[in-house]
Amino acid sequence: MRKPDDTLVTRSRIAELAGVNRPAVTNWAGRYPDFPQAVDSMATGTGRADLFLAEDVGAWLRKRRIPAPALREGELPGTTYGDRFLAALGREHGPTPLTVVRRLLEARDDLQRADHLDVLLALVYIFGTRAGADDRRYRDHVTQSWGRLRYALVDDGVWSPGRLDERGGFPDTDRFDSVLRHSATALAEAEWDPESAAEALDRLVELRMDVDARGGEIITPPALRHLMAGLLPTFGPAFDPYCRTGELLDACVSAGREVAADTRTEAGPAGLGAHGICGDENSAHLVRMRLRVRGVEPELDGWRARPAPDRPPHAMGRYTRVATNPPFNLRAGERGWDPDAFRYGTPPAANGNFAWLQLALAALAEEGRAAVLMPDIAAQSTNAAEQAIRSRMVHDGAVEALIALPAQLFGRATGVRATLWLLRPPTGRGDEVLFVDAESLGSMTNRARRELSAGDVGTLIDTCSRWRGAREAGEPFHGRRGFSVSVPVAEIALRDHVLTPALYVPQEESAVLGGSGRAEVERLIAELAVREEAARAADERAARVLGEWQGKR
Numbered sequence: 001m002r003k004p005d006d007t008l009v010t011r012s013r014i015a016e017l018a019g020v021n022r023p024a025v026t027n028w029a030g031r032y033p034d035f036p037q038a039v040d041s042m043a044t045g046t047g048r049a050d051l052f053l054a055e056d057v058g059a060w061l062r063k064r065r066i067p068a069p070a071l072r073e074g075e076l077p078g079t080t081y082g083d084r085f086l087a088a089l090g091r092e093h094g095p096t097p098l099t100v101v102r103r104l105l106e107a108r109d110d111l112q113r114a115d116h117l118d119v120l121l122a123l124v125y126i127f128g129t130r131a132g133a134d135d136r137r138y139r140d141h142v143t144q145s146w147g148r149l150r151y152a153l154v155d156d157g158v159w160s161p162g163r164l165d166e167r168g169g170f171p172d173t174d175r176f177d178s179v180l181r182h183s184a185t186a187l188a189e190a191e192w193d194p195e196s197a198a199e200a201l202d203r204l205v206e207l208r209m210d211v212d213a214r215g216g217e218i219i220t221p222p223a224l225r226h227l228m229a230g231l232l233p234t235f236g237p238a239f240d241p242y243c244r245t246g247e248l249l250d251a252c253v254s255a256g257r258e259v260a261a262d263t264r265t266e267a268g269p270a271g272l273g274a275h276g277i278c279g280d281e282n283s284a285h286l287v288r289m290r291l292r293v294r295g296v297e298p299e300l301d302g303w304r305a306r307p308a309p310d311r312p313p314h315a316m317g318r319y320t321r322v323a324t325n326p327p328f329n330l331r332a333g334e335r336g337w338d339p340d341a342f343r344y345g346t347p348p349a350a351n352g353n354f355a356w357l358q359l360a361l362a363a364l365a366e367e368g369r370a371a372v373l374m375p376d377i378a379a380q381s382t383n384a385a386e387q388a389i390r391s392r393m394v395h396d397g398a399v400e401a402l403i404a405l406p407a408q409l410f411g412r413a414t415g416v417r418a419t420l421w422l423l424r425p426p427t428g429r430g431d432e433v434l435f436v437d438a439e440s441l442g443s444m445t446n447r448a449r450r451e452l453s454a455g456d457v458g459t460l461i462d463t464c465s466r467w468r469g470a471r472e473a474g475e476p477f478h479g480r481r482g483f484s485v486s487v488p489v490a491e492i493a494l495r496d497h498v499l500t501p502a503l504y505v506p507q508e509e510s511a512v513l514g515g516s517g518r519a520e521v522e523r524l525i526a527e528l529a530v531r532e533e534a535a536r537a538a539d540e541r542a543a544r545v546l547g548e549w550q551g552k553r
Helices: 011-018 022-031 054-061 081-089 097-105 113-129 133-142 146-155 161-169 173-190 194-211 222-230 247-263 281-293 353-362 384-395 454-473 489-494 517-552
Strands: 040-044 047-053 238-240 274-278 299-302 319-324 364-375 399-404 418-423 432-437 484-488
Touching: 011 022, 011 047, 011 081, 047 054, 054 081, 081 097, 097 113, 097 173, 097 194, 113 133, 113 146, 113 173, 113 194, 113 281, 133 146, 146 161, 146 173, 194 247, 194 281, 222 247, 222 319, 222 364, 222 454, 238 247, 247 274, 247 281, 247 319, 274 281, 281 299, 319 353, 353 364, 353 384, 353 418, 384 489, 399 454, 432 454, 432 489, 454 484, 484 489
Parallel strands: 238 274, 238 319, 274 299, 319 364, 399 432
Antiparallel strands: 040 047, 364 418, 399 418, 432 484
């Protein structure tokens, strides 16, 4: 009998199970180079039909969220076509992780949503890190009461002892225990492996942050995580100086594991090491949960109200992978930055963008790469200190590429547009920088959020890979009009080292109006930079006046 993982499906069957029309599957297969390859074919009344491994198709479809208008009754926002496909297929290993999560979320009785999510996060962590048959007695013991489970998290070092006394010690234990035992039974029936637990944990963390009273952290969207991890080396220790909930460290670990599986090599602890600086204790809890489910013990520093990598000498020159999504345009003057990291100059106190960029560079090992998410203004700021730092980075060969990302990737969390900076250890002499204008990629999943597809992510990774390959071979890089171009540093210098991709990427012919398109872009960039500087000056004046007023009280 064929094993479940060997189940084969045709394009028509894929369409039926995913709930789309047949042409949509044909479009996926033709448009996205990473769509699974056919492994066989079968005779039909009209010829032969390609056959695909259902496991591969399900994995690929899990990267594609279902747009909100296309969600069926009972499907939560964030459900993917892969969830629907595998659920409809009726796999022998049971429902998909997100299907189980949806069922657990429906059974919270009268618990507060935050409390309920804390219970589910703890449960998924236990089932993800104690998945073996030998662990069953331990799981059964600690999941009998919320008190036992909380103490288990403290014993594991995931929670600090202070969590045991939060919210008055959780007086209504009966309500917690009832939900806990019901959810533990559902998870035991699901028989998850660590990968499934990691997927469920990711969704629960996202939901938990949505209702968190702090409301401070913005989680990096899944597609953006995959992009950033995919642009970095696949092995070696990873570092995130502002690791939020650990999603980027998790993406780096996952990417390394996937490559190891594809190449039949073993990704040991040294190849998957993860170091992060956390904003506070609650963030550290989530980071530990994420990475321990992956089998990685993270090295965490921080636990302060506002993350500040103050003098971390152990971080310098150590990492082959640095991925971070730091706070945009946040004041840097009050932070205890390590001055040794500022190789290219001290950033202005009013804005820490170039502090984060330089910290990422300082942390790189000789063969390392960094992917740093920045607000658009960092590429075009007219602040004298930032212009000087940007110029020195470019001429020293530290800037590899910039990718202008689509708007609304973060939904309602922030309206600030972002650019992805790819950095490398300085070569001493910059020659070219790759610019990619990806603002037209992605599709709207609801009125507020745009998402990059797996195909979009693959296209961006392939573009950067081809550019790097051409450089190594000493060959010219042939970009794509309206999308990508490699620009000599001498040309960048003529534009005052402005690094906005739209300024350099050749426009599509249909987008050029009377040859004035580039001039209009330059005018708008200059105008935006002036307005940004005016806003920054106003912020500084307001802060100064407020400080003087508080000093007189």
